[in-house]
Amino acid sequence: MTAQDHTAQDGTGAFIRLAFANRSFLAGFVITVLIAAMALLSFVWTPYDVTAIEMGQRMRGLSWVHPFGTDHFGRDILSMIMVGSRNSIAVAIVAVVIGMGLGVPLGCWAAARGGWVDEALMRFNDLVFAFPALLSAIMITAIFGPGALNAIIAIGIFNVPVFARVARAGALSLWPREFILAARAAGKGKTLITLEHILPNIASMLLVQGTIQFALGILAEAGLSYVGLGTQPPMPSWGRMLFDAQTRMMVAPHLALFPGMAIVVTVLGLNLLGDGLRDVLDPKLRRER
């Protein structure tokens, strides 16, 4: 059993074999790669120009020319979903990077230092958790006006305590371990131990949390854009498309169908990826199966 527990550390080859044997990981991986490919493709090619307004082609249904139909300005919905994915992914990734970049060092520092630093971090977490991303976005918008940047900042700030909490919990469980004591007896300082021993051992937890926050970021961005606090027109975004679809739902329900599906599929893919990663990386859960 011990041999399997550590397969993840045996090297990339074994990890990949194990990961792709996991159905959840495989499905999530395929979906995520497809969405990412779609976003990248949109930089060089979309079926139609998403800024070209063609009033003659307004709110067409599904057809070979417009597989997902057209919106109230006659824009091709497939093209808009492709371009919109760019936005969703960018906002969510940057927000995760902000969260990890600030949260992980904070969490590790608090765990290594203990005492008042740790207490201060916990209280800071309490404080930020009291401002859900939407409330932060509302405040930021009230000051600077709406825009995609607000969404990034609002979601990113909320991610900070999430990662800080995960990193701190992981690091705290490692510090009393004997191999850390041995490293201290070898004269290594707290920073070096954090870099050499703590971070590599909590990396898998952080990776899993990263995919979860990525998925939540996509949902949050869509929500903010839907209420007009996120990405602004004419830049297409999934949330905004749903807002536009709402008033026209009686006549053209397909307008609401495809952007929503895009969100669901993307988030589902990321969550499956995260679940799969957790199964593969966390020996404790794997043993239960």
Added chain:
Amino acid sequence: MIAYILKRLSIGIATLIVASIVVFSVLEIVPGDPAQLMLGMNATEDALAALREQMGLNQPLVMRYLDWAGGLLRGDFGQSFTYSSPVIDLIAERAAVSLPLAVIALVMSTAIAIPVGLFAASRRGKAGDAVAMGAAQFGVAVPNFWFALILIYVFAVWLRLVPAGGFPGWEAGLWAGVKALLLPAIALALPQAAILARVTRSALLEVLGEDYIRTARAKGMPRRSVLWRHALRNAMIPVLTILGLQFAFLLAGTIIIENVFYLPGLGRLVFQAITQRDLIVVEGVVMLLVASVIIVNVIVDLCYALVDPRLRTR
């Protein structure tokens, strides 16, 4: 026990104070002169000066904060200039929609999630578990406002069972009010329930692997009784944590969902206030929502002590 309660309470109060400073200073750095904003571009210098004096804008920042915070404590949230009425009245009126909505959604989500989690955990690895968790996996991925649109399309546009939106007011009768909140509550509750069900299941499975479960089984208790009598209460600790966090998400969700269903709640109020740059209203609503999140988290902390005797002696 008392020490624990006092500690959590004082942390809650301290968080509230810092949060109020954050809200106050964020809106303080808003570009533009509030007096100018209120009186419009044509106002004379004298009128502006008089208004600034009246609003206390000439006082030092700390004094203004203390004034504002003191007002909050007395229930004085200031005066909205677009509605020309006290902010507290606006909030009270709108909270009559938002609060029931959030509470119904929270109750609904918990009532669905915990039984589903228990069911899945007790049938771990079997078909029932797979179906329930497949549905939950899907539910987690659905944005609540899109789910709301689908509900409107199916139940309001297609089946015509409920109104597509709007709120008749509580004067129209309890049932009419609840009926208008039903779809929004479902839209809010189901995605949250999916998350909670997953957490409940995994917390239960984790607990079921503990040594004391084996001790209970060695007493001769059947699997099912052990799940109810020993596992559930221990599994409630992580579930409570998530429940506390979910309240914040539910409140945020309420703001969005109110816009989908055209409900005259706090969410609509705050968006209108933003477009009209009625910042004192924004400030009030944000402060209220933040405060309720903090209060709920203090309550969750106190519930921990009820569930876990180890906290009581600390």
Added chain:
Amino acid sequence: MTLVEIEKLSLSIGATPILKDVDLSIGAGETMGLVGESGSGKSMTALTLMQLLPQAARAAGRVTFDGIDILSASEEAMCRLRGDDIGMVFQEPMTALNPVKTIGEQVAEGIRWHTGANRANAEASARRMLERVGLPEAQFPLSRFPHELSGGQRQRVVIAIACALKPKLLIADEPTTALDVVLQAQILDLLRDLVAEDRMGLLLISHDLAVVTDMADRVTIMRHGEVMEEGETAKTLSAQVHPYTRQLAQSSMHAPERPNRHAASSTTGDLLQVDTVVRDYPGRRRSLWKKTEPFRAVDGVSFSMKPGQSVALVGRSGCGKSTLARMILALDNPTGGEIRFMGESLASRKEAALRPARRNMQVVFQDPYGSFDPRHRVERLVAEPLHLLEKKPSRAERREMVANALHEVGMRPADMDKYPHEFSGGQRQRISIARAIITRPKLVVADEPVSALDVSIRAQILDLFADLNQRLGVAYLFITHDLTVARAITDEVMVMHDGRIVEEGRTGAVLDNPQSDAAKALIAAAPDLRRAIRRKLQEQG
């Protein structure tokens, strides 16, 4: 009359065979000792009897308990047996009780479940049972929660749960392994009395031959899922017919050869001086208005060590010996007093200033699994203390030094490219020692270095420690609760109790003729195989 009859029991979990053709029988009121090293399948045999095996397990053969065929019994039938006719006590008392239920609830629960007694009656029985296991109502009301009890007290609660309905068979799976020797002796006495009083059969599972010899009427010795030998305790262990039985017995009593004991002359200066060292921990706040009383873990300890000397620090768990070790290793700061290593004070020096001291002072821990970062290769793990050298060795030099260190501890240089999980517990402990000696330290502090190992491996590791002491002249501070280890490998012994050193002297002298109460209690409680066999021979003729 036989109570339990196991015939040709085979068990596999998934594709892995666990047990093969195990035969075992227990008579009514008889104590059967089941001995074996880790992985011998002794616990799985017990769990088969309880039918509490992991879901993937498949058993074949015949298991009867009191005339009931266990392997084909329904789950309901097993529920009626468990806790009523068969009780079970587990190894880890700290986690065996539900943290959110009172001890009263947990003891009464089984009584109510099986007898249908009402709450008041069940609680009355629970109270009597707790009283019987040594937890009187006055100090331990039913409303206590597990976290308010110590490990030994919790194990008493688990025993109360298991024995509440006077089962015909009690299974005790390593019931004292997690406890110190004094508690172990108390718990074993309790089990012995309970079994005698109610004429229970007892299946006592242990890795410790001395414990089993002391307790059991008959023994079964298992290895790799098979029964090696079975028979009357006295005869089996005095004759030692089976080679594996002999190997186990000899390993348990093994003392390494150390021809030039106490190599260090008394004229040289002290390597380590500990001077009235005190360590306080902030106490737990009992109430908001009372001031917290600090807890004194180490209370004015003074001693000194010569170069090359091997010293044991023995004491019960919680006596402060590990805290003391940490302060000597400069991993923790004393609240008061001074520690001088090679003539220099360690107190609150900066990490950089500690380097020369650290280079000459390394550590070996108890847990061969927790001692290594699972993500690093052996080369990097063993080389970790090289960080302390003034001059960073080149990669080639580093590999050379690691290869040498591995060679010293009997491992192959090629092992340095593997990960720790590829090694067994004993091999890991060797790697751990290689890491400790790579900088050629003057002092190695070893915190229970062999207590997590099986006896045969333990003997090998003790030999290795002795050998290194002879060849490299490294001094040891052995922290242990196991007096056999102290006797086997140290020249001097210090007995610690409640944060103080209560007795010290030559190891043989102190262990044979203890003066202080704490040392006497420790030595009386320590299991001793020779003594146990002698006593058993008298009993069983």
